[in-house]
Amino acid sequence: MGPDARVVVIGVGNEFRRDDGVGRVVAARLLRRVEKGSLPPHTVVSACDGDPARLIGLWEGARLVVVVDAAHARPATAGRIHRIELDAERLGQASSTSSHGLGLGEAVDLARVLGRLPExxxxxxxxxxxxxxxxGLTAAVAGVVEPLADAVEGEILRHRAAWAGGGR
Structure with a gap:
């Protein structure tokens, strides 16, 4: 696939459950960047409640999928970001990082069985x-929204540059 391959960003969460809405807030920031043209063409930004079938439908046909979601850890450090990167060979081994009952881990498992995993x-x-x-997000989580949007944008640009250079 060339540098015009489809890229999907999915902000997962519930905006009516305070910090659980961080994925949707980041997605909204990135959508504005797409509209301004600062993100490459073929970049699709969506929001989702975390339902596995909806996640699979959103990422179908994408070469790169970036998911932003809330995670609940004990003890929690509000605003701490965890980055997990999986390629097609390792996707079947993913575990759920979502704060939802059914979520990303289940979507990965189901997509693997259905042959609908992203690359x-x-x-x-x-x-x-x-x-x-x-x-509304707590101050600690709100403070990472813009740097996280920057990180996702950088992720997209790095992957597209690698594709253009014949990598991955």
């Missing part, structure tokens, strides 16, 4: 501290 999957999981009802 490359990168997950950015952000530790949150508040998943209570309400809108």
């Amino acid at each position: 490359h999957l990168v997950v950015y999981a952000v530790e949150g501290s508040d998943a209570s009802m309400g809108t």
